Amino acid sequence: MASRTLNRVTKALLAPALALGATVGLASAPASAAVWNSCDQWANTSLNGYTLYNNIWGSGAGAQCIWANSGTNWGVNANHPNTGGIKSYPNQTKAINKSITSLGSLSSSYNVTVPSSGAYNTSYDIWDTDHDYEIMLWVNKTGPVGPIGTSQGSVSLGGHSWNVFKGTNGSNEVFSFIRTSNSSSGTVNILPILKWIKDTKGWMGNETIGDVQFGYEITSSSGGLDFRTNSLSVSSS
Numbered sequence: 001m002a003s004r005t006l007n008r009v010t011k012a013l014l015a016p017a018l019a020l021g022a023t024v025g026l027a028s029a030p031a032s033a034a035v036w037n038s039c040d041q042w043a044n045t046s047l048n049g050y051t052l053y054n055n056i057w058g059s060g061a062g063a064q065c066i067w068a069n070s071g072t073n074w075g076v077n078a079n080h081p082n083t084g085g086i087k088s089y090p091n092q093t094k095a096i097n098k099s100i101t102s103l104g105s106l107s108s109s110y111n112v113t114v115p116s117s118g119a120y121n122t123s124y125d126i127w128d129t130d131h132d133y134e135i136m137l138w139v140n141k142t143g144p145v146g147p148i149g150t151s152q153g154s155v156s157l158g159g160h161s162w163n164v165f166k167g168t169n170g171s172n173e174v175f176s177f178i179r180t181s182n183s184s185s186g187t188v189n190i191l192p193i194l195k196w197i198k199d200t201k202g203w204m205g206n207e208t209i210g211d212v213q214f215g216y217e218i219t220s221s222s223g224g225l226d227f228r229t230n231s232l233s234v235s236s237s
Helices: 009-012 192-198
Strands: 036-039 044-047 050-053 063-070 073-079 089-100 106-113 119-128 134-141 150-157 159-166 171-181 185-189 208-220 223-234
Touching: 036 044, 044 063, 050 063, 073 208, 089 150, 089 223, 106 134, 106 192, 106 208, 119 192, 134 185, 134 192, 150 192, 185 192
Parallel strands: 134 171
Antiparallel strands: 036 063, 044 050, 050 089, 063 073, 073 223, 089 208, 106 185, 106 223, 119 134, 119 208, 150 159, 159 171
16 A cells, blocks of 8 residues: 655645545544644644644545644544545654754654554654655554555564565655554654665665654544544654
8 A cells, every 4th residue: 555644735735635525524523632623634733842733635535533632642533434545644743854864863652542443554654854755664553554565574673573665656765664563652763764774775865854753544444433642752862
């Protein structure tokens, strides 16, 4: 499956448009949304140094509402039909804007509560500033979903074991790291993964890392499912 997780206007230009009248604002946000909530397709807000995006970008999407208690505690209720194709990537974004060699560290800790049904992955999506390269780190997945590209074997990096895939979606190269076992919490040391891509494999040069995103790439969630980020932090130096 191809993955396109650019936010807002760029995503709207690259992805198929939602059909007229498609499900923006049809569901209700949960009562836990003490600070912010929205059901708008491109809803976004900045809290505590992070930007949150509802990001309903795929064709044939259903209703989805995002809520946030803070920039690091948020979630969505999504009701997307049981059809193929990614419908949305609600996410939390942290701007980095440093080259790989200038980074002394880049890591993230996550804790999520995700449904046992539907079709989705919970993933980091890391972009260079030119959007030539997309590095996806899947920490869990459910249902008939899979990465774009072909298998490049397995590797242990950043505190986890991954199955690695390399491909292109026609607009940029995609390097996908799929955790060998599902996890709902943990810490990922991201910098060694970037250095492995750059130095060990030679798949990219000394790119400037723009954004580290974390969220849920949802293909289907029929009947309405809750995806909750209990905590998520990204730190760099």
